Amino acid sequence: MSNPRFRTLRAWCVWPAILATAGTAWGGDHESIGRGKEIFEREFAAETLASGGDGLGPVYNHHSCAACHLLGGLGGAGPVDVNAVALTADLANRDRPPTRALLARVLRQAHAGFASDDDTITPTILLHRFSTNERYSAQYQKLGGETIPLTPTAEERAQLQERLSRQPRKDVPWKSPVILRHSQRNTTALFGAGEIDRIPAAALEALSDAQARAGEVSGRVPQVGLTKVGRFGWRGQTETLHDFVLGACSNELGLEVPGSPQPVNPQRPSYSPNGFDLSADECAALTEFVASLPRPQMRLPAQPERRAMAIDGKVLFEQIGCSQCHVESIGPVKGIYSDLLLHDLGPGLADPVPAAPGFFVHSQRPLPPGTPEPSQQQQPQQFPQGYYGGGSSLAGLLGLSNAVQFAVDPKTGVRSEFRVLRTAVEQEWRTPPLWGVADSAPYLHDGRAATLIDAIVLHGGEADPCIQRFLELPLTERFAVVEFLNSLRAPEGL
Ligand code: HEC
Numbered sequence: 001m002s003n004p005r006f007r008t009l010r011a012w013c014v015w016p017a018i019l020a021t022a023g024t025a026w027g028g029d030h031e032s033i034g035r036g037k038e039i040f041e042r043e044f045a046a047e048t049l050a051s052g053g054d055g056l057g058p059v060y061n062h063h064s065c066a067a068c069h070l071l072g073g074l075g076g077a078g079p080v081d082v083n084a085v086a087l088t089a090d091l092a093n094r095d096r097p098p099t100r101a102l103l104a105r106v107l108r109q110a111h112a113g114f115a116s117d118d119d120t121i122t123p124t125i126l127l128h129r130f131s132t133n134e135r136y137s138a139q140y141q142k143l144g145g146e147t148i149p150l151t152p153t154a155e156e157r158a159q160l161q162e163r164l165s166r167q168p169r170k171d172v173p174w175k176s177p178v179i180l181r182h183s184q185r186n187t188t189a190l191f192g193a194g195e196i197d198r199i200p201a202a203a204l205e206a207l208s209d210a211q212a213r214a215g216e217v218s219g220r221v222p223q224v225g226l227t228k229v230g231r232f233g234w235r236g237q238t239e240t241l242h243d244f245v246l247g248a249c250s251n252e253l254g255l256e257v258p259g260s261p262q263p264v265n266p267q268r269p270s271y272s273p274n275g276f277d278l279s280a281d282e283c284a285a286l287t288e289f290v291a292s293l294p295r296p297q298m299r300l301p302a303q304p305e306r307r308a309m310a311i312d313g314k315v316l317f318e319q320i321g322c323s324q325c326h327v328e329s330i331g332p333v334k335g336i337y338s339d340l341l342l343h344d345l346g347p348g349l350a351d352p353v354p355a356a357p358g359f360f361v362h363s364q365r366p367l368p369p370g371t372p373e374p375s376q377q378q379q380p381q382q383f384p385q386g387y388y389g390g391g392s393s394l395a396g397l398l399g400l401s402n403a404v405q406f407a408v409d410p411k412t413g414v415r416s417e418f419r420v421l422r423t424a425v426e427q428e429w430r431t432p433p434l435w436g437v438a439d440s441a442p443y444l445h446d447g448r449a450a451t452l453i454d455a456i457v458l459h460g461g462e463a464d465p466c467i468q469r470f471l472e473l474p475l476t477e478r479f480a481v482v483e484f485l486n487s488l489r490a491p492e493g494l
């Protein structure tokens with residue numbers, strides 16, 4: 001049992017009942033999907049609503065879901081100018097850690113989202129582009145925020161892309177003991193998201209297990225807390241489509257929605273709105289719309305030579321081993337070209353907002369006689385709030401990286417001790433589905449790769465041997481692989 005992956009497998013075995021509940025079928029009738037579409041396209045404004053909500057903001061990244069998710073049709077990926085920007089606090093000098101109180105004070109001065117009044121620290125926050133408060137823009141610039149036009153020209157966008165490719169991450173010096181690290185996330189396409197939502201956890205476990213046996217690549221099932229599986233986000237950080245949609249409402253648009261409060265207003269940290277901006281029903285309709293977006297299609301070029309090349313390219317893609325991670329189908333989800341697992345792609349793609357760690361079962365024992373009924377015992381906990389987003393050194397200082405968690409299986413009464421799996425959480429990325437990839441440039445988690453070729457050559461870590469084989473192919477065969485990728489298109493008519 002020296003391979004940690006088998007130990008994670010054991011962790012899953014403890015909780016079959018909980019795992020079985022994952023995966024939702026969002027049926028959605030015509031009418032609610034239509035209502036959801038209207039909300040997805042709605043241009044929100046900052047205004048007092050009858051519900052008591054305050055509409056858009058106070059801090060936000062754009063006015064509508066559709067403003068970012070638009071390439072290849074409604075619900076698609078986004079260009080770099082609408083990237084979400086994360087700000088991670090890190091220690092300037094890891095050898096001389098400050099007191100938590102000092103750290104909280106310095107961070108609060110930088111942005112109230114980092115630390116609450118009781119000194120609870122959130123190591124990563126979103127650096128929103130806009131606020132309804134005019135004093136925000138000075139703070140935004142001080143924190144290293146870039147002023148990007150709301151609707152850039154093609155030339156401005158190309159310049160942005162070029163700058164991002166050269167310098168995808170940047171550090172902003174701050175007051176001792178802190179430095180602030182910027183990193184970005186490119187907008188993903190939502191086509192086929194409803195199908196991904198229904199993939200059972202066991203299917204991902206089986207893929208991870210098969211890779212551990214075969215050897216060259218070793219994907220890890222993204223874990224959310226102790227017992228849930230992540231399916232969405234570049235780091236596989238979110239379990240369900242609905243959870244991601246709720247988070248997008250608050251994080252991107254600043255909407256207060258049931259289950260996901262709007263972000264802290266840095267100019268007025270104690271402020272909260274008097275009501276919701278969208279009701280639970282409206283949020284459900286929004287998720288139904290997103291879940292109804294069809295999966296992308298393979299569309300071979302009409303021209304016979306290019307068509308033959310794309311077909312050859314598909315064979316080469318499998319032969320050189322791209323399909324070890326970009327698996328063609330997961331059960332009934334055909335043509336996804338992803339295993340949805342986390343892979344270490346090497347230091348070149350490291351980023352300060354880490355993947356949530358995995359857990360393994362360190363020890364298990366039945367509860368001693370006389371302890372209360374298992375049903376009254378502690379249920380599996382979530383990892384401490386704000387970990388997804390633990391800057392590396394802060395995670396250590398706050399005791400997050402060594403966290404030990406306990407959980408009791410309500411059925412058997414067995415108490416398990418979970419420990420954190422040591423993996424390169426800053427270098428692990430969920431294999432992105434390649435369906436629709438021809439219509440979703442730019443590529444990689446932050447959009448640093450302008451073209452498919454750039455994206456391929458930037459793979460490192462576990463993908464190294466495979467990329468070497470790609471680079472050793474004759475030029476025409478490399479073109480054939482790209483021609484194949486260019487046949488993976490967004491669905492038509494959206
Ligand atoms: C400012 C641009 C922006 C806006 C506005 C925006 N998104 Fe996104 N969206 C993103 C980015 C960036 C990601 C990738 C985030 C990550 O993976 O960490 C994303 C990812 C998603 C995902 C996860 C897809 C996957 O496969 O992992 C869903 C679902 C989603 N957005 C839905 C929405 C909805 C619904 C709205 C409107 C309430 C919305 N988004 C508004 C930028 C945006």
Ligand code: HEC
Pocket residue numbers: 217234317320321322323324325326343345349429430431432433434437440442443444445446452455456459462463466467470481485
């Ligand atoms: C070890 C697993 C692995 C292998 C092998 C692999 N990839 Fe990837 N691929 C990934 C991961 C993980 C990412 C996301 C990295 C990131 O965002 O920083 C990715 C990203 C991509 C992207 C960008 C997709 C997007 O939406 O941004 C393309 C294109 C791609 N891979 C093609 C290929 C091709 C072609 C091969 C074979 C030559 C290959 N990959 C081999 C794991 C792999």
